[in-house]
Amino acid sequence: MCGRFAFYSPREAVQAVFGVECGFDLEPRYNIAPTQLVAAIRADADGNPAVVPLRWGLVPFWAKDSAIGNRMINARAETLSAKPAFRNAWRKRRCVVLASGFFEWRAGAAPSESRPGASKPAGKTPYFIARPDQQPIGFAGLWERWDKGETPLETCTIITTTANRHLRDIHDRMPVILPPDALRVWLDPGQAPEALEPLLQPASEDLLAFREVSRAVNNPARDDPELIAAVARP
Numbered sequence: 001m002c003g004r005f006a007f008y009s010p011r012e013a014v015q016a017v018f019g020v021e022c023g024f025d026l027e028p029r030y031n032i033a034p035t036q037l038v039a040a041i042r043a044d045a046d047g048n049p050a051v052v053p054l055r056w057g058l059v060p061f062w063a064k065d066s067a068i069g070n071r072m073i074n075a076r077a078e079t080l081s082a083k084p085a086f087r088n089a090w091r092k093r094r095c096v097v098l099a100s101g102f103f104e105w106r107a108g109a110a111p112s113e114s115r116p117g118a119s120k121p122a123g124k125t126p127y128f129i130a131r132p133d134q135q136p137i138g139f140a141g142l143w144e145r146w147d148k149g150e151t152p153l154e155t156c157t158i159i160t161t162t163a164n165r166h167l168r169d170i171h172d173r174m175p176v177i178l179p180p181d182a183l184r185v186w187l188d189p190g191q192a193p194e195a196l197e198p199l200l201q202p203a204s205e206d207l208l209a210f211r212e213v214s215r216a217v218n219n220p221a222r223d224d225p226e227l228i229a230a231v232a233r234p
Helices: 010-017 066-070 089-090 180-187 193-198
Strands: 005-007 029-031 037-043 051-056 072-074 093-099 101-108 124-132 137-146 153-162 174-176 209-212
Touching: 005 093, 010 093, 010 180, 037 124, 037 180, 051 174, 051 180, 089 093, 089 137, 093 153, 093 180, 101 174, 137 180, 180 193
Parallel strands: 051 153, 072 153
Antiparallel strands: 005 029, 005 101, 037 051, 037 093, 093 137, 101 124, 124 209, 137 153, 153 174
16 A cells, blocks of 8 residues: 655656646655645646645545545555446546655564564564655546535545565555656546556566665654655664
8 A cells, every 4th residue: 555655856856757837835745644635736627737736535526424535545456447436536537646755664574673683673664665866756546526515625546556576575565656658648538447557557676766764754743854764774
């Protein structure tokens, strides 16, 4: 799954990679958690890609209560067409969630902790996963508009797939990362979902690098650059 990520890339990098200008400030975020606002690209009324803020945790248009979004932060690529919460958005309302990298937790001790005589702290070990060149990435996502509250609510979910071989020892799932040249095809509501299924693949092993980071990321109240710094171990 993808339960935390970071987005601190400057708007110039977003424009260079995705060819999209942003009309609002992109404040650096180092520990984005579910229910918070994220920056996403979707098609505007004229069909052009535009960066918009969406709340992370998709609320289906038919939901009676917006709290359902707390459980809809991820959508499995394998079941998009079958799940009632996602299948309409999969057909018509796709987006790209902007990120600089994401966190994943490995069960058990980190490799650096597993040598004989080393202490083994309880809990899972967090890793930060990002491009080695620090360029922004785009997660395949879906979005919805919910009108049953006092004000309309626009939300999104991140699509996940099986982890590539490089990341499999950390977790068995990873976000679907779209190549920038697939942006317009992905956002086009006229594209049949079947034609987009080849994009729902694990990223290549050489696209991403990972490093162990501080367990301070477990606290969603923390949001600072130290959370993505590598943990130094003897």
